[in-house]
Amino acid sequence: MIYSLLVPTRERASGLERFMNSVWKTTTHKKNIEVLFGCDEDDNQADAVTKHIINQYRTIHMEVHKRKRSVYLNKDYYNWLAEKAHGDFYWILADDLEIMAYNWDEIILNHINAFLADKPDRIVCASIKDNTPPPSHLLPKFPCFPMFSKQVLEALGFLLHPRVPNWGADYVAYQTFKPIGRLLQIHDRNYLNHISWHTKQIKPDKTNVRIGNIFNELKMVPEHNVDRILAGEVPKHRGKLNKFIGEHNERMGKEKPI
Numbered sequence: 001m002i003y004s005l006l007v008p009t010r011e012r013a014s015g016l017e018r019f020m021n022s023v024w025k026t027t028t029h030k031k032n033i034e035v036l037f038g039c040d041e042d043d044n045q046a047d048a049v050t051k052h053i054i055n056q057y058r059t060i061h062m063e064v065h066k067r068k069r070s071v072y073l074n075k076d077y078y079n080w081l082a083e084k085a086h087g088d089f090y091w092i093l094a095d096d097l098e099i100m101a102y103n104w105d106e107i108i109l110n111h112i113n114a115f116l117a118d119k120p121d122r123i124v125c126a127s128i129k130d131n132t133p134p135p136s137h138l139l140p141k142f143p144c145f146p147m148f149s150k151q152v153l154e155a156l157g158f159l160l161h162p163r164v165p166n167w168g169a170d171y172v173a174y175q176t177f178k179p180i181g182r183l184l185q186i187h188d189r190n191y192l193n194h195i196s197w198h199t200k201q202i203k204p205d206k207t208n209v210r211i212g213n214i215f216n217e218l219k220m221v222p223e224h225n226v227d228r229i230l231a232g233e234v235p236k237h238r239g240k241l242n243k244f245i246g247e248h249n250e251r252m253g254k255e256k257p258i
Contacts, residue, residue: 001034001061003105004087008038008077009095010207013049015195020053022098023060027105034061036085038077040069071214074169075162082148082159090159091128091147092170093192096202101191108147108186115184121248122151123241125177127185130192131199135167142174143183145192155244156237161229167215168226176234180241 005023009016020035027033039046050064065084070076082090089112101107108128116122127143134141148159160169161176177183197204204212218224 001087002029002032002089002109003034004082004085004090005033005035005093006038006078006081006085006090007035007093007095008073008081009043009046010040011043011045012095012205012207013045015095016049016053018098018195019093019095020057020060022100024057026099026102027060028103029105030059031061032105034063034085034087036081037062037064038081039064039066041066042069071165071218072162073166073211074160074164075158078160079158079162082153085150087150089126089147089149090153092145092160094145094194096195097130097145098193098195099191100193101189104191107188108191111186111188112147112149112184116149119182119245120252121245122149123155123182123245124149125152125173125183127174127183127187128191129185129187129189130194131190132194132196133198139171140174141187142171143185144170144194146170146173151244152241155241161233161237163224163229163233164226165214165218165224166211168219172226172229172234175230176237176241180238180245182241 007019023035037050039050046064054062063084065081067076067080078092108126112124112126116124125143126147128145128147130144132144153159161172164172174183195201197208219226222228
């Protein structure tokens with residue numbers, strides 16, 4: 001399995017249908033991907049729509065994982081799903097997206113393999129271009145829906161920072177991987193269409209409103225504040241990644257024939 005697509009969902013049956021249709025149309029090697037849906041136990045829409053989707057797109061391996069509803073999108077959905085994934089690369093996605101680039105699986109793999117050619121540790125965070133505008137013109141274009149190698153999970157124990165409830169984890173990832181030269185920007189084309197109020201394609205729904213409320217409630221709590229996390233914890237995480245890279249490269253050096 002090369003790619004694991006991680007997709008939390010909440011009461012968006014039409015969004016899931018659109019998302020899976022886009023995956024089906026644009027993926028060249030369907031047997032090389034898996035899609036993992038994370039659903040709340042109290043989401044009555046999820047059972048019917050996921051059963052229908054799994055039956056309709058049989059060539060693609062799909063799994064549905066249910067859990068008690070949580071306010072922590074990154075820790076309890078994305079990182080939770082990553083622990084159940086089987087791919088070499090984990091793509092952070094959502095039920096309000098559609099993949100736009102045909103043959104994306106080959107194109108992205110070519111970019112990643114070229115980037116990792118001289119990096120045997122295989123630590124990478126890939127920034128996949130989408131149409132979501134940055135929250136501020138002062139911020140760089142960071143990956144709204146990043147892709148991580150499985151080695152990142154091995155090195156850090158998570159993909160998205162578990163203390164960031166929802167919004168902001170992408171920026172934390174950018175600030176974690178770019179300074180150590182492990183951010184790969186794949187911006188040669190627009191891979192994702194974000195069908196969201198962020199892109200002014202739809203009005204906010206209940207899920208958008210809830211995520212926004214959670215963000216606003218927790219953003220100034222020290223444990224969850226992005227600025228505090230960037231100053232306090234992110235340097236430590238860069239250190240963990242550098243240690244993983246160094247130890248791996250040292251092992252590789254010892255294993256080389258003289």
